[in-house]
Amino acid sequence: MNWNYVLDLLRISLHAMVPITLTAIGEIIGETAGLFNIGLEGILLISAFVGALGAKAGGPVVGLLVGMGVGMVIGFVFSVICTYWKGTQMIAGIGINLFAMGFVAFGLIKLGAPGFHAVPAEAQLAKLQTPMGALSPLIFVALVVPFLAHWFLRRTRAGLILKAVGENPEAADVAGINVHLTRLLATTFGAALAGLAGAYLSVGWFGSVTKEISAGRGFIALATVVFSGLNPILGLVGGLIFGFFQSLATWIKTLPTKPIPWQFVDMLPYIVTLLVVSGVVGRVRFPKALGEPYKRE
Amino acid sequence: MTAHEARSGGRLLRGAHRTLTGLHPVLESVLAAVLGLLVGALLMYIWGYDPWRAYWALFRGAYGGSYEIASSIARGVPLIFTALTFSICVRAGMFNIGAEGQMYVGAAAAVCVAYFKLPPGLHLLVGIAFAAIAGAIWSLGPALLKLTRGVNEVISTIMFNWISRFLVFYLVAYVLVDARQGQRTVQVPVSARFPILVRGTDLSYSVFLAVAFALFVYFLLWHTATGYEVRAAGLNPTAARYGGISINRTILLSFALGGVGAGLAGAATTMGLPPTYAIISGLPELMNLGFDGMAVAMMGRNHPIGILVAALFFGGLNAGGRVMQFYGSNPVPLEMVRVVMGAIVIAMAIPELVRVFPAIARSVRRLGGVFRRDRATEREGA
Numbered sequence: 001m002n003w004n005y006v007l008d009l010l011r012i013s014l015h016a017m018v019p020i021t022l023t024a025i026g027e028i029i030g031e032t033a034g035l036f037n038i039g040l041e042g043i044l045l046i047s048a049f050v051g052a053l054g055a056k057a058g059g060p061v062v063g064l065l066v067g068m069g070v071g072m073v074i075g076f077v078f079s080v081i082c083t084y085w086k087g088t089q090m091i092a093g094i095g096i097n098l099f100a101m102g103f104v105a106f107g108l109i110k111l112g113a114p115g116f117h118a119v120p121a122e123a124q125l126a127k128l129q130t131p132m133g134a135l136s137p138l139i140f141v142a143l144v145v146p147f148l149a150h151w152f153l154r155r156t157r158a159g160l161i162l163k164a165v166g167e168n169p170e171a172a173d174v175a176g177i178n179v180h181l182t183r184l185l186a187t188t189f190g191a192a193l194a195g196l197a198g199a200y201l202s203v204g205w206f207g208s209v210t211k212e213i214s215a216g217r218g219f220i221a222l223a224t225v226v227f228s229g230l231n232p233i234l235g236l237v238g239g240l241i242f243g244f245f246q247s248l249a250t251w252i253k254t255l256p257t258k259p260i261p262w263q264f265v266d267m268l269p270y271i272v273t274l275l276v277v278s279g280v281v282g283r284v285r286f287p288k289a290l291g292e293p294y295k296r297e
Numbered sequence: 298m299t300a301h302e303a304r305s306g307g308r309l310l311r312g313a314h315r316t317l318t319g320l321h322p323v324l325e326s327v328l329a330a331v332l333g334l335l336v337g338a339l340l341m342y343i344w345g346y347d348p349w350r351a352y353w354a355l356f357r358g359a360y361g362g363s364y365e366i367a368s369s370i371a372r373g374v375p376l377i378f379t380a381l382t383f384s385i386c387v388r389a390g391m392f393n394i395g396a397e398g399q400m401y402v403g404a405a406a407a408v409c410v411a412y413f414k415l416p417p418g419l420h421l422l423v424g425i426a427f428a429a430i431a432g433a434i435w436s437l438g439p440a441l442l443k444l445t446r447g448v449n450e451v452i453s454t455i456m457f458n459w460i461s462r463f464l465v466f467y468l469v470a471y472v473l474v475d476a477r478q479g480q481r482t483v484q485v486p487v488s489a490r491f492p493i494l495v496r497g498t499d500l501s502y503s504v505f506l507a508v509a510f511a512l513f514v515y516f517l518l519w520h521t522a523t524g525y526e527v528r529a530a531g532l533n534p535t536a537a538r539y540g541g542i543s544i545n546r547t548i549l550l551s552f553a554l555g556g557v558g559a560g561l562a563g564a565a566t567t568m569g570l571p572p573t574y575a576i577i578s579g580l581p582e583l584m585n586l587g588f589d590g591m592a593v594a595m596m597g598r599n600h601p602i603g604i605l606v607a608a609l610f611f612g613g614l615n616a617g618g619r620v621m622q623f624y625g626s627n628p629v630p631l632e633m634v635r636v637v638m639g640a641i642v643i644a645m646a647i648p649e650l651v652r653v654f655p656a657i658a659r660s661v662r663r664l665g666g667v668f669r670r671d672r673a674t675e676r677e678g679a
Contacts, residue, residue, distance in 0.1 A: 038451055042639075077643075085647045090392050090451070092646035094591055099639025101585070103340070106632035110344055219455040226449065263467035270459040277453070278446040 051199025071195015358620025373612025379590025397587025403560025432560020
């Protein structure tokens with residue numbers, strides 16, 4: 001066994017952790033306020049694509065910001081539908097996912113090569129040279145954001161308001177809190193984090209866009225949220241676990257000997273997700289009003 | 298205006314209003330479709346296409362003649378099945394996103410009939426049964442995880458979708474592969490294919506299976522005690538449990554029945570859609586049928602009859618999109634169709650979609666105003 005292989009595995013794990021963690025933290029904030037957004041997968045997909053276009057136009061930082069902006073726009077539309085217009089959150093989320101699949105496949109064809117678009121090297125986010133090798137700066141962002149989110153949710157007045165709105169919107173309403181606006185802000189902010197994660201996929205990690213670049217990460221992030229029980233620190237732990245198994249799959253495929261067919265290796269992250277989620281469910285508790293549109297009596 | 302005139306006018310208006318309220322769901326589906334098409338047009342315009350020409354090509358390709366209509370129905374057939382998968386579970390109070398994966402597995406099972414010989418009709422029936430059973434078995438995974446561990450079905454079905462996708466990739470590449478044609482599986486033999494219904498088109502007898510399954514689901518859900526239990530559990534699980542309904546049973550039943558539907562979608566595609574009668578590597582013929590089915594289900598308001606109509610619309614989008622992508626000097630890619638579907642689903646998420654539009658809302662209010670004035674007149678008259 002070569003140490004370089006192990007180091008490689010660790011490095012890919014850290015990179016794979018970023019999108020899952022960021023998306024999961026965003027969703028934790030949104031779910032704390034009571035909105036369940038299963039459109040995360042679609043947000044990742046669209047922001048990966050549009051973020052890559054932004055990076056080509058104005059450099060990697062612009063690309064990441066554009067990705068965040070796109071995430072915010074989708075999150076805003078989603079939350080307006082699900083708060084003020086009392087829409088069904090599941091259906092709106094499914095719609096976002098369908099829309100994203102079509103939109104990105106369509107856009108990729110429009111750019112020339114169907115299904116694949118390379119991000120030029122100068123538009124990719126530069127990696128930091130560390131003793132562990134080249135690491136994306138967003139790894140450090142993803143390591144810090146969960147702690148900030150934890151502080152925000154547990155230690156600030158705004159965090160408490162989010163919780164009140166998710167647990168008991170009627171009481172929050174009576175206390176003078178604007179339930180819809182609070183949910184809208186929380187979900188839009190959460191979607192911005194998902195947008196950042198999406199842009200990271202294309203601009204900061206793969207250096208290309210494919211029509212399946214998100215590869216279920218949005219749903220794995222949802223699984224991470226379940227695992228975390230809405231605790232951002234556990235969200236980071238979940239991100240590390242799922243990131244590790246994703247990169248384990250990638251890593252096994254690069255081994256010179258092919259121990260198992262690649263199709264079975266590619267199943268690994270999804271099987272692990274199922275196992276982990278079925279292991280923790282029942283122990284965690286979610287906000288009472290999660291997924292329910294708020295209607296004043 | 299005399300009192301009599303006002304009253305008869307009011308009756309007319311009230312009649313119109315009642316009809317409109319009855320048609321409310323239909324109106325909303327139509328409105329969502331229009332909205333989706335508008336979003337698609339806007340995107341096409343932004344990307345530099347001519348939306349009007351594209352939609353014209355799409356429309357002609359979908360409903361422009363008997364051949365086109367037959368292809369639209371043929372494209373709609375698998376969507377009927379996957380839409381029913383989603384709807385059965387929605388009626389039971391769950392969001393089953395697993396039709397995609399269950400359909401893959403069903404298609405792979407249907408292809409297995411190529412390995413033995415049977416008389417024509419029987420061979421087809423055995424293939425249908427294989428697909429239905431495989432789909433049902435695959436759907437039991439998420440159902441059991443939900444029952445035993447309380448795993449949210451949205452997450453588990455998506456994970457099962459990915460697992461089945463790679464499983465079927467593997468089966469296509471190594472197990473069911475045709476020794477002479479490496480890029481696809483063995484072909485379903487003629488004796489196990491759905492006969493073609495309209496010569497020269499893709500439309501086969503699988504459409505009757507789809508309609509029969511839709512009617513079966515309708516009958517089961519609305520005209521049997523079991524269906525009543527399923528729907529009661531979906532509307533209010535707590536009340537249903539107090540009423541002595543076993544929620545576990547309704548969950549298992551709706552998942553299994555949904556799995557049967559998704560498996561049949563796989564069978565209808567591999568055994569009933571010319572010309573390949575096999576699974577091609579990368580699953581191009583199957584990919585996304587499960588997800589598109591959810592759009593059909595929502596537009597059909599999760600009702601079997603509504604689904605039949607919506608499937609005709611979405612089948613038309615798919616068939617017409619195939620014409621659109623080769624039409625003119627600057628053809629619009631087929632993927633546009635899925636953008637439209639997504640926008641439709643997002644619009645369908647909004648209850649009382651009609652009210653979102655101020656113009657319509659204002660006219661409704663004006664109508665209401667007329668009623669109130671009318672009632673006031675009546676009171677004065679009395």
